[in-house]
Amino acid sequence: MKKKILFILCILFFAVKVNAAIYVSNTNTVVVGNTVTFRVTVSSTTPLGSGKYNVTYDDRLLRYTGGSKLVDTFVAQNESTKSVTFTFSFVTRDVGNASFRFNLNEFYLLSEAPGGTGSKTSTVNIVKPKYYSSNNYLKNLKVADYDINFNKDKLTYDITLKETRTSIVIGADKMEATQTITGIGEVPLEEGMNKKTIEVRAENGSVRTYTLNIFVPEKAPIKIKIKDEEYSIVKRKIPDLAGYTKDKLKINDEEVEVLKNDKYTILYVKDSKGNVSKVLKEKDNYKKILEFNNTLYAISKDKEKKGNYEYFKALNLTTSKENNYRYEITEKTLQIEEVKKEVKKISVDKIVIIVLSSILILTYVIFIIIYLKRRKIK
Template sequence: MKKIKYLLIGVISFFALYSNVSASSSISMTKSSSSVTAGNSVTITLTINATSPLFSIEGTMKCSGAGTSASLNLNWDDMSNSIKSKSYSLKVTPTSAGTITCSTNGARATDMASSSWQNLSASTSVSVAAKPVNNTQKPTNSGTVTPKSSINYLKSLEIEGKEISPKFNKETSEYSVELEAGTTSINVKATAEHNKAKVTGTGTINVSEGVNNIKVVVTAENGSKRTYTISATVKEKDPIVVNVGDKKYTVIRKKEQLPDISVLYTPSTIIINDEEIPVYVGDVTGYTLVGLKDEEGIINLFTYDEENKTYNLYKEFKFLPITFYPIEIDEKLIPDNYKKSKIVINEVELTCYKMSENDRFVLFYGVNIETNNEGFYIYDTNENTLQRYNDKIFDAVNEEIFILRSIVVGLFSIVVVVVVASAIQGTENKFKERLLIKKEKNSKEKKEKSKLDNKEIENKKAAKLLEKDLKRKEKRKKEKKKSKKNFLENTNVIDITDINIKK
């Protein structure tokens, strides 16, 4: 009974894992105005609707062009099972004529009726006209008005004593420069291409540790503007350097530089190298997450073991209905029949365990961040769903599957034997039939030949009899002729031709 119970639980879990309800989310992007004048703001609104309560949203919305560059993080989770619509607003202010283009990137959502993520996409644009300038010019003696210049390019841009990247080009609007630790100010120099254009944002600019965005604005004679941005990064003073594997990282010491994390973590601080460091602490797991920056400037979260002073890369994945942190384990703990492999999810390569290379279902080892349950989980690569792996249930199911498979193989073998035997019997019957037909044919041919032979014998006999008869007749003819001759020889015959009859 216990075995049957395990089997039923396994089958129910199996079908629950395979169930699929089509997603029913939609997205729309609207704007407060289809056209604005440079200097005036416009609001972009993104709305995601679903027929069932929304569960989770991911992605970003970005607007750029006409001197604007803004983005909005769409990441959102809700467990209330009551919200069917979610809206986001992004306000941008263009500084020059052109077009503002807004679009989503990597946007996707899932609701309570869905079993997988639904990719969403939306975009819109806003036309930006140049800011009107009052024309106070007096007409010349000729009666014509000289049009004002619209040239708003820079002729040169530099930071005194430093080299910006990339090399200056009037068409390139974004640059970067790295400054030594302790730098508090820089001297920005710029020259307008047109002698009547004005430049602002130059001269001595105060900077602080981290990234400083410096904007240099060129205003043409007619009022149109163009903005050049320099990202000046001041290096950390006495950075805390740590080694993870064979790579070097620096510890993030500013809270605002930490990557976003799920609502299951709370901001906190710890002491590393006698300095207070901002961290996240798991409400359920108790994990301490520290931000580390690699040599390329990429920041990721790492779990920190305060006792052993060790770090491990932390990647959180949203699988329906679980938030999961995968952990790599010793190969001795891998379940029987499974082999270590790799799989890519959200552009991240993860360690997994497969029975065969093309398996739809793979095993992960890790922690359910929402419950702190650590162990093996089975992942459906098609549906992006995850559930706890129970080796007893799956072993029972596998055992039943093995028995059923054995029965099927046995029945198939019997069918094959019957088919082969029937084929052999059929072949033998056909052979006997052909042999009988051949025998009958030979017998018939023999009979026909026998008839022909008998007829030939009869014909030969008839020919011989005819020949004998002809010989007998010829003999009689000769005998008659001879008899006649003898008769004439023995009889006096008067030749009347020699007698003269006298009158």
């Protein structure tokens, strides 16, 4: 990997005769092909006037690319100027020690008094560029207790383990010491497909990714029965539910994920056709849950279908109130069924009928008695 780098070099100090001083900055080492910049400062304790300079350098190792002129005359910007700075940039051509020399040939102070002259030399060591390896192959990739038949050019491996495995150890051997590897060591496993990636980064930063698709079969499902229907509990990776937090619960000595709030515990179950639904867990009992308009209803009794309606008793998990409900199948509407009021109405109607019947019977009996008495008198 080759990088173009601009070097600003360390400062050196050189005093010239009476009042002038020259600072030249340079670095110790530069890679061939990179740019090096020499920074020269001429200063005085009293205001500067003008001067002349020239620059010499090793043109076999350095190629001038710009900046201040190599030969020039300078004049101070104003009467308070006490220093001037020049920059000279070069591209390094070859390996070796390259010299740079700044010659201050004439120098006058603002007072037109001579400020002294002098030279300053600096060197830079030019070296070969460092090679950064691009090798991002693995020498070997290992999975404990399993032979993956590794090939450095093959990036994906499929593995099936026993259902009892909950973790696995992944190991890898570098092909070069400068490589870095991530994704190895002991990693946890869950039932189902586990995708594990191992990244190999070469010295130059390039990355190669190996992938392990590790399948762990599901353990024997946990079965429950609700109204003679059998369901399998969904053990892991259950969906979130507003108002509930995920928790873990042991059922049949196996840990499963559940949803809980301060009152209720909800599980996800799957029927024989693979349909997933929610159920309410109350100790060792389970109730089916109907979700309607973002409200959950735990059904207490079997649904009774009459025509286009379903009747059932359910607990509203938001209000914690239990009611009888009527569900209209076509329109998909849900209403509280006022069963008690209907029963009361029916009872009143029966009483009215009984009273009226009794009055009629009593009237008929009285009529018979009167008739019989009149007949005896005659």
